[in-house]
Amino acid sequence: MSKIRYFVQQSWLLIVSSFFFGLLIAATNYALSAKIEWNKTEKFNLLTSALLPGAKPELATQVEIDSIGGKKEKVNIYKAVTKTGGCIGWSFNATGPGFQDEIELVVAVDKNFRKIAGFNVLASNETPGFGDHIKDDYYQDQFKSVPVDVLKLVKTGDPKKIDSEIVAITGATVSSEAVVKIINNSLLQVKKQMQEKGLISNDK
Amino acid sequence: MTNKSDTKAGLYKETLIAGLWRENPVLRLVLGMCPTLAVTAAVKPALTMGLSVVFVLVCSNIVVSLMRNLLKPHLRILMFTLTIATFVTIADLFLKAYLPRMSETLGPYVPLIIVNCIIICRAEACASKNTLSVSIIDAVGMGAGFTLVLCVLASVRELLSTGKVFEMQLMPDAFVPWAAMSMPVGAFLTLGLMLGLVNLITKRTR
Numbered sequence: 001m002s003k004i005r006y007f008v009q010q011s012w013l014l015i016v017s018s019f020f021f022g023l024l025i026a027a028t029n030y031a032l033s034a035k036i037e038w039n040k041t042e043k044f045n046l047l048t049s050a051l052l053p054g055a056k057p058e059l060a061t062q063v064e065i066d067s068i069g070g071k072k073e074k075v076n077i078y079k080a081v082t083k084t085g086g087c088i089g090w091s092f093n094a095t096g097p098g099f100q101d102e103i104e105l106v107v108a109v110d111k112n113f114r115k116i117a118g119f120n121v122l123a124s125n126e127t128p129g130f131g132d133h134i135k136d137d138y139y140q141d142q143f144k145s146v147p148v149d150v151l152k153l154v155k156t157g158d159p160k161k162i163d164s165e166i167v168a169i170t171g172a173t174v175s176s177e178a179v180v181k182i183i184n185n186s187l188l189q190v191k192k193q194m195q196e197k198g199l200i201s202n203d204k
Numbered sequence: 205m206t207n208k209s210d211t212k213a214g215l216y217k218e219t220l221i222a223g224l225w226r227e228n229p230v231l232r233l234v235l236g237m238c239p240t241l242a243v244t245a246a247v248k249p250a251l252t253m254g255l256s257v258v259f260v261l262v263c264s265n266i267v268v269s270l271m272r273n274l275l276k277p278h279l280r281i282l283m284f285t286l287t288i289a290t291f292v293t294i295a296d297l298f299l300k301a302y303l304p305r306m307s308e309t310l311g312p313y314v315p316l317i318i319v320n321c322i323i324i325c326r327a328e329a330c331a332s333k334n335t336l337s338v339s340i341i342d343a344v345g346m347g348a349g350f351t352l353v354l355c356v357l358a359s360v361r362e363l364l365s366t367g368k369v370f371e372m373q374l375m376p377d378a379f380v381p382w383a384a385m386s387m388p389v390g391a392f393l394t395l396g397l398m399l400g401l402v403n404l405i406t407k408r409t410r
Binding site: 010011013014017018021024025028029032035036039043101123125128129 | 245271274275276279282283286287289290293294297298300301302304308311312383386387
């Protein structure tokens with residue numbers, strides 16, 4: 001009994017404060033989570049519109065793919081719809097490990113899922129001046145209009161040549177490789193599942 | 205009565221100025237080096253980091269000062285960390301909600317304010333031993349001193365690496381940007397020169 005009394009005497013402030021601070025964080029999170037989610041969606045829409053000009057993404061379906069870490073991951077597939085109602089492509093999130101932290105990408109493809117329309121970075125913490133060049137046009141442009149297939153990272157080559165060979169960023173091979181790996185991992189899995197669902201035609 | 209209020213006003217003034225110059229957290233105490241070096245490539249992120257630290261510093265000093273008589277000596281660091289972590293989480297959520305782009309630019313450095321030595325140092329050295337008013341003034345002085353140094357450092361680096369300050373073009377078109385200034389080497393060089401300059405001024409004015 002005296003031990004319990006001693007414990008309470010010593011730690012009551014810590015217990016009460018933990019409860020109070022927990023409540024404070026929960027209340028702040030409750031008040032701001034809707035706005036944070038809205039910001040994320042807004043950024044996704046903005047990036048998709050930049051990759052597929054003139055279109056607005058609309059949630060079409062959800063598929064489950066194997067992540068790079070081997071776990072099952074749910075991916076939302078968005079249909080890029082123009083003002084007249086026509087579909088000009090598809091976009092989805094693709095995530096995987098980068099050099100320092102997880103890289104979250106938005107990948108866009110054409111309406112038949114035959115060519116990559118491009119990718120953009122939704123969230124990353126790559127090294128400033130090196131790895132964060134994955135956000136630059138000269139690296140991202142290499143992915144535009146490339147046929148949907150397994151991409152390969154090369155250290156030397158012509159970045160302007162549009163093919164499945166992606167030229168790595170000097171001084172940031174790990175980040176360049178991470179992007180290629182993330183896109184490779186999700187692209188064919190998403191395509192296969194969309195074909196199974198009848199959202200796109202079967203190539204064969 | 206007048207004498208007492210004069211002493212109080214003198215103490216407040218002394219506390220405020222200490223953070224700005226005599227005990228400046230970056231230039232004199234050499235604390236909080238991680239954000240000082242990491243987020244000073246441009247003025248905007250530096251200012252946001254500085255203001256986030258001011259918010260956390262003021263809030264944690266208020267809480268620590270209010271419960272200073274209840275603190276058990278062996279549990280005090282735990283209480284400080286708990287208090288700081290709460291306000292840093294709130295600041296992080298606030299930035300994610302209202303300044304999402306800035307939150308992305310600052311990346312992990314906002315959550316890392318939890319382990320910023322300046323805040324725990326002020327909780328231990330000032331707030332846990334002083335009244336609420338002194339603790340608040342100390343937090344404002346230290347926070348302002350930290351923000352000011354970060355902004356000066358960032359101005360120099362942004363100017364030399366892009367020719368701009370606060371995204372406004374200041375250098376002539378002929379200016380060739382020094383890319384190295386936006387990289388870690390630029391942060392170390394500028395901070396080193398600033399510390400040297402402050403030491404020189406202190407030596408001369410002594």
